Amino acid sequence: MTIQPPAPGEPRRPSGPRDPGDAWVIAPTGERYWGRFGAAGLLAVDAERGILLQHRVGWSHHGGTWALPGGARHENEDAGVAALREAREEAAVPPDAVRQRFWSVLDLDIWSYTTVIADVIKPFDPQIADAESVALEWVPVDEVADRPLHPAFASAWEHLGPLLSVRPAVVIDAANVVGSVPDGWWRDRAGAAGRLIDRVSGWQARGVDANALGLPGAHWFPAVAVVLEGQAKGAARPADESGAGIRVVLAPGEGDDEIVAETQRRIGGGEQVVVVTSDRGLADRVSDAGARVVGAGWLLDQLDARA
Template sequence: MTIVPPSPGEPRRPDGPRDPGDAWVVTPDGTRFWGRFGAAGLLAVDADRGVLLQHRVTWSHHGDTWGLPGGARHEGESACDGALRESAEEAGVPADAVRPRMISVYDAGVWAYATVVADVTEPFEPVISDPESRELSWVALAAVDGYPLHPGFAASWPRLRALLDVRPVVLVDAANVVGSVPDGWWRDRSGAADRLLSRLAGVAARGVDAVALDLPEDTWFPEIVAVLEGAARAAGDVAGVTVVRAERAGDDAIVATAERLIATGRTVTAVTSDRELATRLERVAASVRPVGWLRDLL
């Protein structure tokens, strides 16, 4: 593997000198990959308008094709951070207008490209903000195959398209999780629930390995829903976690929540070690994991 800097004719970033990651990785057979530390791109999915595609300028690598806003990652930069930074630089994508759903990684051994699939939570209009974009457009899912696509994106699109309907949720029986460790939680149930919610928010931010959810690809960012009952209902809200406060029996609220989520097309993984509740959840088509499974994630 050889690292080759960009040629003098290739344009620099509009905001200053090149980052050390802006270089070619060249394999012994001459194959060139852009990004010394790998690369990342954002597949923004809008429920009404489709996916955001970038029409690349002619002089770029695989120019005059359509692909994703993205580019070389910085040293030590996560896939999500790299994809969000690059899409902001190239297409004006606001970081707070999208929510990552999954990461798919193409690994060539000496180089890797991470596609971050993210749902649009706040509609926005893309803006051409650097010389690499010829055009930016929202494209309906059914129309993507009709565009002259960047070879890398063309190879991954059928697999990604098939996964866009997968929307995982981790549904947590909070009382069962908190009660699994004798740490004095019974003296302050709302405080114990607060601590659990905070740790669940960490899981939401880090993501979950696809294998743990029995899903393909690499990493998923499932919706986290926690059901609180009794005195624990006084716990506060935490960003990244949806809290359901059971008015009566917690188990009934968990089953009802699972049914509601599944009816909207969600793939539900419920967390409880209560055997009776697990049986009820499986009857409504939810997958069930024991509390230890979640504690490993925490």
């Protein structure tokens, strides 16, 4: 592998200092890949308008084709941060307008490309923000393949397109999870529940390993509902749901009944639900509703691994 800076007429920022990541990686067989530290792109999904595509300027790599806003990662830059940064620089995508759903990673050892699939939560109109775009358009999902696509994106779209209908969710029986660890939770149920919510929020925000959810891809950012009952309801946040996708559900009565209702609501909305509980009776009820069940230990192992 060798590193080669851009030649005249090849991708570079139109102004300002060049980042060390803005260089070609040359494989021993001669193939060239843009981004010394890898690259990332944003696949923004608007439920009404479709996918945000960029018509690439002629002098760019595979110019004249359609692809995603994206580019070279900076050194030690998180792939999600890189994709959002590039989307802002190339298409003026507001960082708070999208919520990450999952990552798909092409890893070639010498180079990697991460596609960050994100749902639009605040509608916006993209704007050409640098010299790398001829046009930016929202393209309906069923029309994407009709465009002359960048070869790498065309290959990726074959498996990414079908995954756009996958929407995982995790419903957590907080009383069961907290009660599985004898750490004195009974002296302060609200405090113990609050600590669990904080840990779960960090776990979800950093991305959940796809294998743990039984899904393809690299990392997923599932919607999460933490169900609280009794004294633990004192851990509820002022806002019902954070931007990271954590929802705190307060059970008006029995927590089990609320967990079943939350599970049924999400499955009815098309989500693929994993319920976290070691209660056998509750596990049977949510399984009958169509959910996958994992024990409290599954979640605790996930939280410990991310700590």
